[in-house]
Every structure is written in structure tokens, then in C-alpha cells.
Amino acid sequence: xxxxxxxxxxxxxxxxxVTDSNYITEQFNYHRRNVILLITLCYGLGYVCRLAFNVVKxxxxxxxVFTPEEVGIIGATLLYGYALGKFTNGFLADHAxxxxxxAAGLFLSAMANLGMGFSDLAWVSALLWGINGWFQxxxxxxxxxxxxxxxxxxxxxxxxxIWSTAHSIGEGLTxxxxxxxxxxxxxxxxxxxxxxxxxxxxxxxxxxxxxWRYLPDKPRTLGLPTVADWKNDHGQVDNKHQNESIxxxxxxxxxxxxxxxxxLASSSMYVTRYAINSWGNVYLQEIRGFDLFDANLFIFFNxxxxxxxxxxxxxxxxKFFSARRPxxxxxxxxxxxxxxxxxxxxxxxxxxLGVALVVYGFGLSGILAxxxxxxxxxIAPKKVAxxxxxxxxxxxxxxxxxxxxxxxxxxxxxxxxFSFPNGEQNFNIFFYNYDKPIMFWVGASVLSIVLAxxxxxxxxxx
Amino acid sequence: xxxxxxxxxxGLCSLLLGCGEKAAESFCKxxxxxxxxxxxxxxxxxxxxxxxxxxxxxxxxAQQYTQYEALITMxxxxxVKADSVCTGDTVDIKEQGKxxxxxxxxxxxxxxxxxxxxxxxxxxxxAIDEVEVVINTPSSxxxxxxxxxxxxxxxxxx
Numbered sequence: 358x359x360x361x362x363x364x365x366x367x368x369x370x371x372x373x374x375v376t377d378s379n380y381i382t383e384q385f386n387y388h389r390r391n392v393i394l395l396i397t398l399c400y401g402l403g404y405v406c407r408l409a410f411n412v413v414k415x416x417x418x419x420x421x422v423f424t425p426e427e428v429g430i431i432g433a434t435l436l437y438g439y440a441l442g443k444f445t446n447g448f449l450a451d452h453a454x455x456x457x458x459x460a461a462g463l464f465l466s467a468m469a470n471l472g473m474g475f476s477d478l479a480w481v482s483a484l485l486w487g488i489n490g491w492f493q494x495x496x497x498x499x500x501x502x503x504x505x506x507x508x509x510x511x512x513x514x515x516x517x518x519i520w521s522t523a524h525s526i527g528e529g530l531t532x533x534x535x536x537x538x539x540x541x542x543x544x545x546x547x548x549x550x551x552x553x554x555x556x557x558x559x560x561x562x563x564x565x566x567x568x569w570r571y572l573p574d575k576p577r578t579l580g581l582p583t584v585a586d587w588k589n590d591h592g593q594v595d596n597k598h599q600n601e602s603i604x605x606x607x608x609x610x611x612x613x614x615x616x617x618x619x620x621l622a623s624s625s626m627y628v629t630r631y632a633i634n635s636w637g638n639v640y641l642q643e644i645r646g647f648d649l650f651d652a653n654l655f656i657f658f659n660x661x662x663x664x665x666x667x668x669x670x671x672x673x674x675x676k677f678f679s680a681r682r683p684x685x686x687x688x689x690x691x692x693x694x695x696x697x698x699x700x701x702x703x704x705x706x707x708x709x710l711g712v713a714l715v716v717y718g719f720g721l722s723g724i725l726a727x728x729x730x731x732x733x734x735x736i737a738p739k740k741v742a743x744x745x746x747x748x749x750x751x752x753x754x755x756x757x758x759x760x761x762x763x764x765x766x767x768x769x770x771x772x773x774x775f776s777f778p779n780g781e782q783n784f785n786i787f788f789y790n791y792d793k794p795i796m797f798w799v800g801a802s803v804l805s806i807v808l809a810x811x812x813x814x815x816x817x818x819x
Numbered sequence: 820x821x822x823x824x825x826x827x828x829x830g831l832c833s834l835l836l837g838c839g840e841k842a843a844e845s846f847c848k849x850x851x852x853x854x855x856x857x858x859x860x861x862x863x864x865x866x867x868x869x870x871x872x873x874x875x876x877x878x879x880x881a882q883q884y885t886q887y888e889a890l891i892t893m894x895x896x897x898x899v900k901a902d903s904v905c906t907g908d909t910v911d912i913k914e915q916g917k918x919x920x921x922x923x924x925x926x927x928x929x930x931x932x933x934x935x936x937x938x939x940x941x942x943x944x945x946a947i948d949e950v951e952v953v954i955n956t957p958s959s960x961x962x963x964x965x966x967x968x969x970x971x972x973x974x975x976x977x
Contacts, residue, residue, distance in 0.1 A: 420971070541975065542848050644959045648975055773933045775866070775954055777965050779941035784965050784972055790958040 366461065368454050369578035381581055385507075388573045392507045393516055395572045396500040397523045399463065402564035403496045404527020405535065405557040406466040407435065410473070410486060411635045412535045412653060413553035415642050420550065421785055425772065427479040429765015432635050433758040434487030440754030442494020444747055450498035455506075456572030460565040462495020467561035474554035499568075506575045509590035521667070528660040530560070532638075536653035544650040607744040615736045615815045618808050620749045623728040624756030625805035629697070630721060631757035632798040633659065636764050640791055645705065658711055659718030666722030671731065673723075682732040683813045689727070690806035692720025697802060701795045728809060729753055736815060760801070767793045847969035854951070854964055855977045861964075862950045864938060866897070870957045872927040874899060874936070879920050884946045887912060890921045895943045900935040901927045941965065951976070 375381055410432060417423050423431065450458060469489035476482045500520055508516045538556055541547045576583060585591050610616055634656065641652035666689070674685035696717035703709055729749055737745030771790035776783060854861075863879040876897045878890070890896065890912050899905050905927035912921045927933060941947055949966045963972040 541851075543852075547848060646960065771958075773868075773956065774935045776935060776937045777941055777950070777952070778937065778939050779965075779967060782941075782967070782970070786952075786954065786961060786963070786972060788954070788956050788959060788961070790956075792958070 366453055366457050368452060369574050371577040372580035374582060375580045381587065384579065384581055385576070385584070385587055388576075388579075389507050391571050392503050392573065393519055395568055396459075396503050397520050397526070399459065399564040399568045399572075400496045400500050400520065400523035401526030401530065402560050403463050403466060403493065404524065405531045406463070406470045406489065406561040407439075407493045408528065408531040408634075409470060409535055409553050409557040410435070411638065412531060412539060412649075413550040414635070415639045415649060415652075416539060416550040416553070418639070418787060422477050422550075423479055423482070424765075424769050425789065426762075426765045426769035427483075429762045429768070431479065431483045431486050432761035432765070434483045435490035435493070436631065436754050436758035436761060438487040438490020438492075439494050440490075440751050440758070442491040443497065443750055443754070444494075445491075446494045447498045447747070450495075450502045453499070453502075454574045454578075455499040455503050456568050456570075456574065459495055459499035459572060460569030462492045462499070463561045463565035463568065466492040466495075467558040467565065470554045470558040470561065474551040474558070502575075503572065507573075507584055509584045509588040511590050512588075518668075522664065525661055525664055529657060531557075532653040532657035532660070536638075536650050540648060540650035540653075544648060606738055610737055610745050610748065613736065615812055616733070616745055616748065618812055619728060619733055619736065620752035622805045622808035622812075623725070623733075623749050624752040625801045625808065626721070626725055626728055627753040627757040628760040628801035629693075629798050629805070630725060632760055632764055632794070632801075633717070633721075635761055636768075636794065643789055644791055645710070655711060655714050659714040659721075662715040662718035663722030666719040667726045669719070670723035670726045674727070674731070680735075682727045682735060683810065683815070686724055686727050686732070686809045687806065689720045689723035690802070690809065693717055693724055694720075694799070694802050694806065696720065697799055701799065724806075724809075728805070732809075732812075736812075756801075760797075763797065764794045767797065847966070847971075847973060850964065850966065850969075851973050851975050852977055854973070858951065862940065862944075862947050864940060864950055864952045866936070866938070866952070866954045868933070868936075868954070868956045872929050872931055874905075874925045874927060874933075876923040876938070877920065878923070878940070879915075879918050880944070880947070882914075882917055882919060885919065885944055887914075887919065889944070890919060893923050893925075896921065896938065896940060897923050897925070898937040898939070899925055899927060899933060900937075901931045901933045903928070903931045905931070941967065 375384075414428050414432075418425060418428060446462075466489050469485045469492060472485045473482055473489075476485060500523075504513060504516055504520060535553055535556060537545045538548050539545060539550060539553050573579065576587075581587070637659075638649070638652040638656050641647045641655055642649060645652075647655070670685060670689055673688070674680060674682050678684045696713040699713040700710060700717060703713065729746070733745050733749050768789045768791065771793070773788040775786040775788065777786070778784075860881070862881065862884065863877075865877040867873075867875045869875075874897075878896060880890070891910060893908055893910055905925045907924070907926040909924045910921070911923075912919055914920075938952075940950060948968075949964060951962075951964050952972075953962045954960065961974075962976060963974045964976050965972055
């Protein structure tokens with residue numbers, strides 16, 4: 358039974374190669390078109406099941422279902438689950454039929470969301486959301502395995518860029534679409550908070566069906582040649598280090614002080630990133646008085662600007678600083694910190710707020726692309742770049758998860774309830790003070806850039 | 820069925836379902852827009868909580884709903900729970916045409932964290948069906964309407 362289950366999810370056996378070149382080209386064209394469409398669309402749809410909780414935080418707190426501290430704990434469990442999922446599922450995805458693997462992740466994530474809509478017990482929700490974090494970690498490795506199986510070295514960057522837009526598709530669907538369902542009329546449909554989980558569940562089930570039905574296994578399992586053979590696009594083989602133990606080199610990464618500093622810098626920046634993503638819309642509703650729809654729209658501006666930030670960071674550091682990341686880190690950090698100060702301490706004007714969020718999103722994404730990716734790859738030996746990124750990734754999500762809990766605790770400690778009893782009816786209006794959490798969020802960014810700047814003279818490894 | 824056909828079919832079905840019958844707008848959903856039409860007849864509660872820890876509550880209530888004496892006892896209108904005891908309660912009630920304007924003041928002091936402020940006005944004055952409330956605190960302000968007909972406060976009031 359267990360063997361059958363494992364076999365179902367395992368990648369298929371390599372089939373004898375088809376010799377008809379026309380058929381091979383036809384099959385590659387068909388599957389490649391499907392792969393990029395499916396992984397981009399469905400990874401984006403999957404995002405909705407990850408972010409739904411952020412949209413319904415305020416309605417949950419207003420309805421007295423959860424306190425801010427409980428909301429923080431629940432939010433944190435997803436990030437811890439995701440950190441674990443990113444680490445473990447990366448290994449699993451290499452051995453899996455990616456269509457089935459990805460579909461299982463989406464389907465199980467949908468089930469977790471469905472359950473969240475029925476739960477008003479903090480520990481049940483925390484458990485479900487933590488498991489959801491792990492299921493959410495199925496999508497990225499499955500997509501990356503698909504990309505490397507169906508697109509050759511010289512074209513993978515382009516397709517990786519297309520796939521990266523999935524983040525914005527998902528965030529757009531959540532911060533605009535789900536917010537529209539929950540926001541009060543006339544801006545939204547005014548549905549109960551439960552629909553903020555059930556609708557993403559339906560969306561993810563649809564996504565799961567698509568990848569299960571249409572996302573193909575690797576080309577060799579279909580009797581096709583590898584994409585490198587088909588495109589005649591082979592990478593360089595490093596004969597010198599071919600026999601060296603990767604495990605030893607991976608362990609050596611952990612002895613590089615720069616990697617530890619980078620991990621701490623990335624972790625601190627993730628504190629700010631997830632603070633804005635998960636508490637930003639609550640802050641905008643609580644303190645700045647925006648309604649749920651507008652608050653989520655502002656958060657969407659910041660995430661949409663992030664696409665440009667990622668692209669711009671690579672260009673700026675390559676073109677203007679000869680691929681040195683620290684100067685670009687400093688520029689993008691200032692582009693992140695200055696608008697952050699404007700958002701929290703600047704004039705209460707919606708246009709200034711919108712512009713500040715866009716610039717913040719641009720700067721943040723740029724510096725994150727460096728701290729969690731480019732700079733890490735520069736410093737680490739190239740053949741274990743994955744291990745270095747995994748190490749930094751775990752630190753980052755532990756930081757993000759701890760942030761959610763600490764922010765929730767600080768917000769909850771400032772709670773004042775204005776209660777208007779009326780027989781069995783009891784209207785409770787909650788007030789929170791965000792002064793301390795804001796100092797924590799801004800302080801984390803400052804710490805991050807101080808740490809990153811301490812690596813000013815660090816040079817790229819071979 | 821191809822990928823494109825499946826996506827298009829589901830998209831079309833969602834649109835058809837989404838454009839279905841519009842639910843009737845209840846009083847609670849539409850009242851935010853219509854409240855302004857009867858604002859003058861509604862009991863008003865305005866609470867200020869200053870950074871120095873002083874709480875003032877101003878209640879404007881039609882004489883048809885209450886007697887003067889019923890407004891004298893502060894706990895019938897506002898009661899504060901804080902880490903330490905709040906002092907200096909004052910009550911001041913004036914008649915203004917067909918209304919009573921009652922002012923309540925309590926000093927909780929600096930660094931005395933409030934946990935709960937009870938305003939049992941709907942409970943103690945059964946004739947009142949709706950209250951408009953403004954609350955200002957050092958961190959944020961809220962403006963909403965409470966109605967016996969609705970389960971939750973009505974925000975974004977015109």
C-alpha cells in the first residue's frame with residue numbers, strides 16, 4: 358500500500374527514446390507551452406491559500422474570534438512550516454512526478470484553508486496553518502524542477518522571470534480579490550471571514566486539478582530526450598571538482614562568517630517584509646482608518662512594485678558596480694528604510710502613503726534579492742550555492758515567523774476594549790497601539806543594513 | 820479537454836455565478852450610507868482618551884429617552900478598568916433644548932494601562948435603539964454606529 362502510494366508520486370521510469378524528430382519537436386512545443394502556463398498560473402493560485410489569513414486578520418480580531426497574540430502565533434506557524442517545507446520538499450521534488458507532487462501540495466493546502474474556515478480554536482487554527490505552510494512548500498520546488506526539466510540553460514532565466522510573476526498574480530488575487538469578497542459594501546461583497554478561507558480553497562482545488570491533469574513528468578519519462586540534448590544546449594562540466602564530496606563543501610559553508618552575517622541580515626529584513634505583508638493591512642485599518650479593501654490595495658501596491666525592484670537590483674549592481682552587491686545593497690536599503698519612515702511617521706496623506714509603499718516595495722525586493730539570493734551565491738562556493746541559500750532561507754523564515762509572534766504579542770499587550778453591552782448582545786471595539794511594533798519593524802531593517810554593510814569588502818568566491 | 824479549454828470553461832462559469840442575483844441589502848449593510856438622514860435624532864457618545872490618561876465622555880441624549888437623575892450615576896454610562904485605580908470622577912449635566920448633554924471625566928493618570936472601558940448605555944436606557952459613537956485614543960480614532968438591529972458595529976458612516 359505504502360509502496361503503491363510512493364510509486365504514484367515518484368517520477369516515472371525513463372522510456373526508450375523516440376526516434377521521430379518531428380514528433381519530439383511537436384511534443385516539446387506542446388509540453389513547454391503547458392509547463393510555463395501551468396506553473397505560473399497555479400503557483401500564483403496557490404499563493405492565495407498562503408496569504409488568505411493576512412486579509413481576514415482584522416475581521417477575525419474585530420469579531421473577537423482571536424486576539425492579536427493568537428493571530429500572531431497562527432501566522433508564525435505558517436512561516437515555520439514553510440521554512441521546513443522549502444527545505445524538505447526541495448529534496449523530495451527531485452524524485453517526484455512534479456504534476457502529482459504539486460497537485461498534492463495545492464489540494465492539501467486547500468483542505469487546510471477549508472478547515473481554517475470552520476475553526477475558532479486558536480490551537481486548531483495554528484496547527485492547520487502550520488501544516489498549510491509545509492504544503493505551500495510543495496509549489497516552488499516542483500516549479501523549479503519543471504523549469505529545469507523543460508527549458509535549457511540559455512533560456513531558463515527568461516522563463517524563470519515569467520514564473521516569478523506568479524507571486525504578483527497570487528498577491529493580486531489575494532489582496533484585491535479576496536479582500537473584495539470580505540470588504541463591506543459598496544467596495545466589497547461583505548461576506549463573512551470564513552469565505553476568506555473557503556474561496557482560496559476552491560481556487561487551490563482548481564489549481565490542483567490543472568497541474569494533476571496537465572503538468573507533465575520529466576521528458577525522459579515520456580520517451581523524449583533531455584531538453585539539453587533536444588536544444589543542444591549543454592552546460593560546462595567541472596571535471597576538477599567532480600569527485601569532491603558535496604557534503605563536505607556544504608558543511609564548509611557553515612564555517613564562513615560572512616554567510617552567518619548574511620543569514621542574520623536576511624532574517625532581519627524578513628522581519629520587516631513579513632511585518633508589512635501580514636500586519637500592514639491591519640495597521641492601515643486600525644490606525645490610519647482605511648477600510649479593508651483600501652488597506653489591502655495599498656499592500657498590493659508594495660508587492661507589485663517588488664517585481665521591478667528584483668530586476669533593477671541585478672541591473673544596477675551588475676552595470677554600475679561591476680557585480681559588487683554591497684554598494685547596491687546600501688542604495689536599495691535606503692530606498693527601503695526612508696519610505697518606511699514616511700509610511701509610519703510621515704504625513705497622513707493617502708497619496709504620500711501610496712508612493713511611499715511603492716518605493717518601499719521596490720527597495721525591499723531589491724535588497725531581499727541580494728541578501729537572500731545573489732549576494733549569498735557570490736559568497737558561497739558555486740557548487741553548494743543551494744545549501745547556502747537553504748541555510749539563509751531557514752534563518753529568514755525563522756525571523757519572519759518570530760516577527761509574527763512578537764508583533765502579535767506587542768499589539769495585544771496594548772489592547773483596550775471599549776465594550777457596549779446590550780442584553781445578550783455585546784459590541785466590543787478594540788483599540789491597539791502600534792508604536793512598539795513599528796519600532797521593532799523599522800529597527801529590524803536598520804539592523805539588517807548595518808549587518809549587510811559590514812560585508813562591504815567581501816569578495817565573490819569561485 | 821485542453822488546458823486552455825479547461826481554464827476558459829471554469830473562468831466563464833465563475834463569471835456567470837459571480838454575476839448572479841444580488842443579495843437584498845439589509846438595514847445593517849445600507850445604514851452607513853443612510854445614517855446622516857436621522858443623525859439629529861440619535862444619541863451621540865463622544866469619548867476622548869488623552870495621552871495624559873484622562874478620559875472624557877460626552878453624551879447627547881434626547882429627553883424622551885431618559886430622566887435627568889438617570890444620568891447622574893457615572894457607572895451607568897461609563898466604567899473604566901485599568902491596572903491602577905482611576906480617580907477624580909466628575910459629572911456635569913446640562914439641558915440643551917430637547918436634549919441632555921452629559922459630560923463625564925475620569926483621570927487614570929500616566930502609565931496606567933486601561934484594559935476595558937464599558938459603556939452600558941444601550942443596556943441601561945432600553946428606549947435607545949441606536950447610538951452614534953466617536954472614540955479618540957492617542958493611537959487611533961474610530962467612528963461607528965451601534966444598532967440593536969445589527970450584530971456588529973456599523974463603520975464608514977456618512
